[in-house]
Amino acid sequence: MKVLVPIKRVVDANVKIRVKADKTGVELANVKMAMNPFDEIAVEEAIRLFEAKVATEIVAVSMGGQACQETIRTALAMGADRGIHVKTDVELQPLAVAKLLKAIVAKENPQLVIMGKQAIDDDCNQTGQMLAGLLGWPQGTFASKLALAAGKITVTREIDGGLETVLLDLPAIVTTDLRLNQPRYASLPNIMKAKKKLIAETTPAELGVDPAPRLTTLKVEEPVKRKGGVKVKTVQELVDKLHNEAKVF
Amino acid sequence: MDLETRAHLKETVRRFVRERLVPLERKVEEDDAVPAEVRAELKRLGLFGLTIPAEYGGLGVDMATDVEIAFELGWTSPAFRSVMGTNIGIGSQGIVIDGTPEQKKKWLPKLASGEIVGSFALTEPDIGSDAASVKTRAVKRGDRYVVNGTKRFITNAPYANVFTLMARTDPSDPGAGGVSAFIVAADSKGIRLGKADAKMGQRGTKTCDVFFEDVEVPAENIIGGREGQGFKTAMKVLDRGRIHISGICVGTAERLIHESVGYAVNRKQFGKPIADFQLIQAMLADSRTEASAARALVLETAGRYDRGERTTMDAACCKYFASEMVGRVADRAVQIHGGAGYMAETAVEHFYRDVRLFRIYEGTSQIQQLVIAREMRRAFEG
Ligand SMILES: Cc1cc2nc3c(=O)[nH]c(=O)nc-3n(C[C@H](O)[C@H](O)[C@H](O)COP(=O)(O)OP(=O)(O)OC[C@H]3O[C@@H](n4cnc5c(N)ncnc54)[C@H](O)[C@@H]3O)c2cc1C
Numbered sequence A: 001m002k003v004l005v006p007i008k009r010v011v012d013a014n015v016k017i018r019v020k021a022d023k024t025g026v027e028l029a030n031v032k033m034a035m036n037p038f039d040e041i042a043v044e045e046a047i048r049l050f051e052a053k054v055a056t057e058i059v060a061v062s063m064g065g066q067a068c069q070e071t072i073r074t075a076l077a078m079g080a081d082r083g084i085h086v087k088t089d090v091e092l093q094p095l096a097v098a099k100l101l102k103a104i105v106a107k108e109n110p111q112l113v114i115m116g117k118q119a120i121d122d123d124c125n126q127t128g129q130m131l132a133g134l135l136g137w138p139q140g141t142f143a144s145k146l147a148l149a150a151g152k153i154t155v156t157r158e159i160d161g162g163l164e165t166v167l168l169d170l171p172a173i174v175t176t177d178l179r180l181n182q183p184r185y186a187s188l189p190n191i192m193k194a195k196k197k198l199i200a201e202t203t204p205a206e207l208g209v210d211p212a213p214r215l216t217t218l219k220v221e222e223p224v225k226r227k228g229g230v231k232v233k234t235v236q237e238l239v240d241k242l243h244n245e246a247k248v249f
Numbered sequence B: 001m002d003l004e005t006r007a008h009l010k011e012t013v014r015r016f017v018r019e020r021l022v023p024l025e026r027k028v029e030e031d032d033a034v035p036a037e038v039r040a041e042l043k044r045l046g047l048f049g050l051t052i053p054a055e056y057g058g059l060g061v062d063m064a065t066d067v068e069i070a071f072e073l074g075w076t077s078p079a080f081r082s083v084m085g086t087n088i089g090i091g092s093q094g095i096v097i098d099g100t101p102e103q104k105k106k107w108l109p110k111l112a113s114g115e116i117v118g119s120f121a122l123t124e125p126d127i128g129s130d131a132a133s134v135k136t137r138a139v140k141r142g143d144r145y146v147v148n149g150t151k152r153f154i155t156n157a158p159y160a161n162v163f164t165l166m167a168r169t170d171p172s173d174p175g176a177g178g179v180s181a182f183i184v185a186a187d188s189k190g191i192r193l194g195k196a197d198a199k200m201g202q203r204g205t206k207t208c209d210v211f212f213e214d215v216e217v218p219a220e221n222i223i224g225g226r227e228g229q230g231f232k233t234a235m236k237v238l239d240r241g242r243i244h245i246s247g248i249c250v251g252t253a254e255r256l257i258h259e260s261v262g263y264a265v266n267r268k269q270f271g272k273p274i275a276d277f278q279l280i281q282a283m284l285a286d287s288r289t290e291a292s293a294a295r296a297l298v299l300e301t302a303g304r305y306d307r308g309e310r311t312t313m314d315a316a317c318c319k320y321f322a323s324e325m326v327g328r329v330a331d332r333a334v335q336i337h338g339g340a341g342y343m344a345e346t347a348v349e350h351f352y353r354d355v356r357l358f359r360i361y362e363g364t365s366q367i368q369q370l371v372i373a374r375e376m377r378r379a380f381e382g
């Protein structure tokens, strides 16, 4: 069974994000980038399926500028077999990514697409769902556990207030939540070997997709700074402040 | 090595060190041991084979990559590096540099995977800096040597499966020419370990005496197959090792600086962060400048080593400067932390004790000075 894992290059989770002075976006110049953490979980899950002899091939796909190949290399070092880089300098929004992935799915015929539930940069949480819609495939989102058997996949989903378990026919789309697994560190020998693995390059034009954004970003702003706290003397004063000033209830 | 792969290796070690190892530092201090699962993870990560050639199952990184990784490993307690430190350095490099093809095939793959641990046994109770004078004797009897003597302060000896042992094969030559290097299996009959040394710092690392009593070693276990080459082998091993250790010193200095800046910015006295005081700023600036200078020296020397230049003097300069530098940086770090810096809750307290060793082992600072001056004269006098 072939597994496709889309991965996004995002600002490293440990970096303190700064908004550009002109408020058009966040500062990316000289900022450390890394694989979206949810996608790392997706890669890890695919590798575990491979180690369990359920998956036979893992293909990692990333889209964007040349530097995406570094992110693909990381997936290859973790254990993916080969990579596909969709080269473009256009800003990619979820619908464009879903369309591009649909075109790749048509070529690659994976039985399973495992992807992050969202990227930590724009927090859209849309691409997996859109791809499932475009392909007409079943989807198991926010997965915290997977089990494959007899052409079907059982997905345990983290939902408000508990867990929901769904059974999907393959092929299917799964999006990962934080607790699905703890991604491994690529071993140093595998990092060396990843250099020799293949990364195929393609473009939106070759895939027959117009990736132009449909949404316009009006402005990006820093969250309001947290104001200093106050000390209250009594519980009554606290309740009073919560009610009258913070308007919590 | 291509820059992308080097960066990828460095980044992976960096993440592992900071996410996985740094949170365990206190535990290592308290237990005086590295958790077993961390040993397994370090193996899985492939770090044991860092400097062993790829054809023998290692990574075979060049010196420039080696020091970049040392910068990252230096960020955390030295106990973690010590787990594979001897396999990366003194415990394998004798075989890597001067071993015969058969010796390499037999030992290096297992050293690279971490299946076995290698130690280096040169120092003796009466022989330290004057390493050419080793007294441990290896007497040839037929197709084997019989070894008698005591080795002291041997890092990782309690874990070792194999020793690179320096012993005198020619009693008529009391100097370097009479010394040979042997590969000795640690389970050989007649080897006994002393109890673990109680040390000032570097808790979690283990050293002890190793006693050799009529230990039989097959003659084919002389490194390189020839008698009298042992001291030369040891010096080549140390030449490379000194650059690596210097990289570790730089990494630890970076950590100490990181802790110092963080503390200085957050600690308030006289109504403001102590980082506002110029006397504190002077300490921070001195530490930063010296660490940067050491880093530059180490990178420059690593590059020259990779280009095949003779770097005996430069490696000694690195070891001398970097180890003394990190001592000063650690002292300032404790000072900036005030009373807290003397307390075991802060990381700087153990690093202050840990780094003291770097000025002593693999050649004391005085020995580095002697090497530097000797090489200067040699270059001048021709
Ligand atoms: C924690 C630890 C781990 C170690 N691990 C190993 C190991 O794995 N394998 C191994 O073989 N050894 C190991 N050693 C030994 C280490 O390499 C020696 O301690 C070191 O070489 C110094 O030798 P010494 O202790 O005998 O000191 P000495 O040689 O007795 O030196 C004492 C002092 O005299 C100075 N001195 C000596 N000669 C001169 C001179 N000609 N001119 C000026 N000053 C001089 C020295 O610089 C030093 O200040 C380890 C030591 C320690 C502490």
Ligand SMILES: Cc1cc2nc3c(=O)[nH]c(=O)nc-3n(C[C@H](O)[C@H](O)[C@H](O)COP(=O)(O)OP(=O)(O)OC[C@H]3O[C@@H](n4cnc5c(N)ncnc54)[C@H](O)[C@@H]3O)c2cc1C
Binding pocket: B267, B268, B269, B270, B274, B277, B278, B279, B280, B335, B336, B337, B338, B339, B340, B342
């Ligand atoms: C083992 C031990 C025993 C102790 N015993 C006692 C005791 O019995 N009784 C007691 O009362 N206290 C005791 N102390 C506390 C000790 O006196 C303080 O730790 C010391 O005065 C430093 O204060 P601090 O730790 O708060 O450091 P801080 O005052 O926070 O200083 C941190 C750093 O900032 C520097 N600094 C501060 N202000 C300035 C400035 N204006 N300009 C430049 N640099 C500045 C300091 O020199 C230091 O390098 C003890 C401490 C220890 C470690």
